[in-house]
Amino acid sequence: MFKKFSSDEVSSQNQVKASVQRKIRQSIADEYPGLEPVLDDLLPKKSPLIVVKCQNHLNLVVVNNVPLFFNIRDGPYMPTLRLLHQYPNIMKKLQVDRGAIKFVLSGANIMCPGLTSPGGALDDEVDAETPVAIMAEGKQHALAIGFTKMSAKDIKTINKGIGVDNMHYLNDGLWKMERLD
């Protein structure tokens, strides 16, 4: 999704009003309870919260010029990888085998066999249509953020086709955009 992404795609950015800010905060807190204690540091109440609207109904939540979260249409907010690396335990994790890393890092969606093979690992509680962190065999840090297409059980039983949509991966356009001016 962010394969090609640059500041050219930004169509508007505004500082949102307090009520919207509160709403965003709330939905992030609901989505990632593990993040709640640090939420005050991430999204300080004082500093302005900027929502950047981009093409394809994409929104970025930007604080102090650093993109922290993104969402599509009215979908769930997902952290950027840089944020996820700092707080790795806020999301459910799926692990792909080593062979898949290369493809995921070039933007491929995550196929079921890569998750069910010996190198992969699944969190059984993952439902369909939830944001997840994609980890990799033998690596410490997440390499992508995905949005599941099937639940973990389905991934196991069907074991075919796309299991997780790749939303944001290392070295894609959003990753390269460390700061947004």
Added chain:
Amino acid sequence: MAEKPEPVKVLYCPTCSLPAEYCEFGSDFEKCKPWLIKNAPELYPDLLKEADEKEAERVSEQLHSVGISSIGADGSASSVQSGETSSSKQEEVKRLPGGKIKKKVRQEVVIEKVVRNKRKSITIIKGLELFGIKLSDASKKLGKKFATGASVVKGPTEKEQIDVQGDIAYDIVEFITETWPDVPETAIYFIEDGKKVPAA
């Protein structure tokens, strides 16, 4: 959840910006290697070995070349020189991730006057960003100085340029060199009748 989870500090490679452990999947693993050996040797045990081998090879090679050109000391000098040229070449030809080769852009500021409506004109300034000048700041300054509208506009080839209303070509050179001393007068060009004319 009373206590705050500490943010994890992740080691990012300065060359490819990925976390160190993903360097091997990056666009240019070769270039990351020196940094990796220095900063994250535990992640790539193989690398160290490789590096050692290379080092040994290089030393032996150097000895070899010296041995061949045993006439004078210029043997070692030439080998050093060849090493230098290869590294400078690498700098010039910057490889893009797609394998495309990016040419180094020459640093110059191009000023063009476009007549908009018989006696109204726009002055277009291109290339200020090559000197590390923020275009939004520059346009503000220009607007203030000449008391006109000045805006950052996307040019024809995805490049950003500054459009200033009115014909300000007459003293813009002075203004540029004064406000940004980094920009030499020799790097400023006018476009007159489709030809590039140096301002100086």
